[in-house]
Amino acid sequence: MADIFALLAEPWQHGFMVRALLATAMVGIVCSVLGAYVVLRGMAFFGDALAHSILPGVVLAFVLGWPLAVGALAVGILAAFAIGALSSRGLLKEDTAIGVIFAGAFALGVAMLSAFGTYTVDLAHFLFGNPLGVSESDLLSTFLLSGFVLLVVFLFYKEFMIISFDPLLATTLRLPVSFFRYLLLILLAVTIVVSIQVVGIALVVAMLVTPAAAAFLLTQRLWRMMAVAGAIGAGSGLAGLYISYYWSIAAGPAIVLVATAVFVVVFLSAPGKGLIWRYKPA
Amino acid sequence: MSTALSNLRLRGIHHQSSASVIALENVIVSYPSVNRNRTTYALEALTFQIEHGEQIAVVGPNGAGKSTLMKLIAGILDPSSGSVEVYGSGPGGHICIGYVPQRSQIDFSFPVTVEEVVMMGRVGKIGLFRWPKREDWSIVHDCLSRVNASDLARKQIGELSGGQQQRVFIARALAQEAEILLLDEPLAGLDVPSQEAIFEILEGLSPDNVTVLLATHDLERAADKFDRVMLLNRRLVAFDKPSVALTPANLMSAYSGHMHRIDGDEGRILLTDECHDQDDADQAGTWSAVDGTWSEVEKSEDG
Numbered sequence: 001m002a003d004i005f006a007l008l009a010e011p012w013q014h015g016f017m018v019r020a021l022l023a024t025a026m027v028g029i030v031c032s033v034l035g036a037y038v039v040l041r042g043m044a045f046f047g048d049a050l051a052h053s054i055l056p057g058v059v060l061a062f063v064l065g066w067p068l069a070v071g072a073l074a075v076g077i078l079a080a081f082a083i084g085a086l087s088s089r090g091l092l093k094e095d096t097a098i099g100v101i102f103a104g105a106f107a108l109g110v111a112m113l114s115a116f117g118t119y120t121v122d123l124a125h126f127l128f129g130n131p132l133g134v135s136e137s138d139l140l141s142t143f144l145l146s147g148f149v150l151l152v153v154f155l156f157y158k159e160f161m162i163i164s165f166d167p168l169l170a171t172t173l174r175l176p177v178s179f180f181r182y183l184l185l186i187l188l189a190v191t192i193v194v195s196i197q198v199v200g201i202a203l204v205v206a207m208l209v210t211p212a213a214a215a216f217l218l219t220q221r222l223w224r225m226m227a228v229a230g231a232i233g234a235g236s237g238l239a240g241l242y243i244s245y246y247w248s249i250a251a252g253p254a255i256v257l258v259a260t261a262v263f264v265v266v267f268l269s270a271p272g273k274g275l276i277w278r279y280k281p282a
Numbered sequence: 283m284s285t286a287l288s289n290l291r292l293r294g295i296h297h298q299s300s301a302s303v304i305a306l307e308n309v310i311v312s313y314p315s316v317n318r319n320r321t322t323y324a325l326e327a328l329t330f331q332i333e334h335g336e337q338i339a340v341v342g343p344n345g346a347g348k349s350t351l352m353k354l355i356a357g358i359l360d361p362s363s364g365s366v367e368v369y370g371s372g373p374g375g376h377i378c379i380g381y382v383p384q385r386s387q388i389d390f391s392f393p394v395t396v397e398e399v400v401m402m403g404r405v406g407k408i409g410l411f412r413w414p415k416r417e418d419w420s421i422v423h424d425c426l427s428r429v430n431a432s433d434l435a436r437k438q439i440g441e442l443s444g445g446q447q448q449r450v451f452i453a454r455a456l457a458q459e460a461e462i463l464l465l466d467e468p469l470a471g472l473d474v475p476s477q478e479a480i481f482e483i484l485e486g487l488s489p490d491n492v493t494v495l496l497a498t499h500d501l502e503r504a505a506d507k508f509d510r511v512m513l514l515n516r517r518l519v520a521f522d523k524p525s526v527a528l529t530p531a532n533l534m535s536a537y538s539g540h541m542h543r544i545d546g547d548e549g550r551i552l553l554t555d556e557c558h559d560q561d562d563a564d565q566a567g568t569w570s571a572v573d574g575t576w577s578e579v580e581k582s583e584d585g
Contacts, residue, residue, distance in 0.1 A: 040392060155411060162402050165392050171358045172381045173406035173458070174374070216393065220438035225393045 011245045020131040023142050024237035024255065027198040028207065030146040032233030033153060033226045034191045035212035037184060040222075041164050045095060046083070048205035049102035050185075051192045053079035055109025055201060058126055063116045069141055069193045076189030079105055080182075129200035129252030131241065138197060145194045149187050153226075160184065161222055198237070199252040206256040207233060214263040217270040232262050298370030302331040303462060303493045304355055309364035311350055324350045326517045328364070335491035337484060339504035339524075342514035343537050348497040349384070351514065352464045355495065356381040368462065377406040380455025382465040385447060390440035396450050397422055397435040403458035425456040429483050445476025452483055463487065465496040469503065481507050501528065 011017040038047050057075025061068045079101055086097035113123055125133070134142070153160065163170045163180050170177045188208075195204045215229035240255030247254075268275045309328040312321045325347040332338060340348050353359040354366050357373030358381070368376050380403070400422045401414055408414055414422075426432050429449040434442060442450065448468045455463050463484075469477050481503070484494055498504055504511050505524040513519040513527055519536040520527040 158405050161394070162405060165394060166383065166388060166402070168358055168381060168383050168387065169402060172356050172379050174377055220393050221395055221398070222393050
């Protein structure tokens with residue numbers, strides 16, 4: 001028994017691991033809570049695309065020595081509006097617009113990195129995250145930005161719920177529907193920026209979608225879905241870091257694999273909804 | 283009339299006491315056809331008034347513009363030209379308009395309970411940065427009991443039958459303190475007892491003078507249960523008491539080629555619907571033929 005505690009406690013003796021654990025837990029929570037809306041509104045592809053689109057912003061900030069969040073946020077919001085503009089008035093379908101912007105912006109980011117950066121190492125960090133490299137100032141900005149996202153989600157809980165469940169009701173209640181829709185996109189961009197250091201651009205979508213999807217199968221109320229998703233997200237983050245620490249697996253993928261495993265278990269066994277419960281012998 | 287109007291509690295923007303509850307003046311809704319240089323009309327030159335507390339059935343074939351009309355009055359859609367007025371001003375400022383959407387427009391897997399759905403109707407009153415108070419919850423539970431759904435309060439919305447879901451959405455409009463209730467094909471797909479339950483609720487709204495517009499395919503019910511019937515096929519064919527509006531000539535005009543026989547003896551009307559759904563650009567082609575009475579016709583999107 002004491003051995004297990006020793007194993008669990010050991011990583012905490014290193015400052016970099018403490019920062020990694022705190023950042024990962026926070027990212028797990030904020031991604032999963034906002035992920036509830038990503039899942040319910042069918043924005044998984046959009047979220048993935050937005051994550052890839054911000055690469056040029058991250059690279060630019062990296063090269064100029066600015067905080068990564070600044071460049072990422074600016075480009076993320078730009079990409080969100082560009083997608084909106086291309087698909088408005090029915091000229092192009094939204095997923096087509098997303099595909100165009102996503103691939104173009106991502107290519108620009110990789111091109112910039114190949115021109116300015118130490119290509120392979122940096123690209124790997126941006127793509128798959130590097131939670132063990134979280135500095136104290138990174139940790140501070142992670143907590144501030146995550147806190148901002150969670151606060152806005154809390155303050156506009158009923159409004160976001162209505163625009164997601166029944167936008168026509170939102171209109172007849174004369175809520176500013178477009179404002180809330182864009183606010184949600186901005187929150188999504190902020191959340192992705194916060195997550196990049198932990199899970200990376202390529203895997204952010206897993207943290208947005210997977211815990212929330214598992215929670216969707218387990219709950220029947222939105223706030224519970226958010227709470228359960230947050231717990232799964234944070235738990236996957238911690239478990240993934242332990243696995244990474246002891247088995248020398250890259251941290252970002254380890255976290256995502258734990259979350260995926262949790263989802264598979266839930267998908268099979270969720271009360272009433274899981275595959276096992278629905279199985280009827282012939 | 284004027285005393286009834288003065289009893290109104292004013293919400294949203296001011297209600298002009300001299301104005302009709304709903305007034306449309308030469309309203310046109312049009313949009314450019316995809317790939318062509320012609321214009322498609324969803325509604326043409328619509329002019330009518332609806333007075334306080336009237337209960338009105340909106341009837342017409344698929345693609346007649348029934349949903350479009352509902353969305354215009356709710357302020358969800360703006361007319362291409364003409365004016366829509368609710369209590370003397372544009373609908374966009376009013377929060378007294380309860381809109382019950384077609385069931386196909388709602389994601390019933392959404393993690394939300396029945397009482398939370400009804401509480402959504404109160405959000406306009408509660409306002410930003412505030413949470414529902416005990417008073418709001420008691421209004422929600424009153425509204426649920428008015429539609430006989432108190433025992434469903436804590437169920438997830440998708441666990442309910444179609445009829446129960448319709449009643450919950452009506453309760454939501456009541457919680458909104460709606461003075462105008464717009465129901466878009468609430469009877470579609472419901473069995474007779476569920477339809478009866480909805481009509482009982484609507485009858486219960488009469489003393490409160492709630493103005494009701496209900497889109498339906500069911501001519502029998504329209505003739506039976508409503509003060510006036512609006513016969514619509516892009517333009518207004520007739521708008522009068524059921525006995526005046528639902529003449530064979532008017533019905534032939536509204537349903538044009540889609541109708542083949544009227545069996546007048548017991549008011550039962552047999553129709554065949556083979557109507558192009560021109561409103562819906564995504565859904566090119568023909569809505570398939572359905573034989574039988576209109577009450578058995580599956581609903582389709584009509585814009």
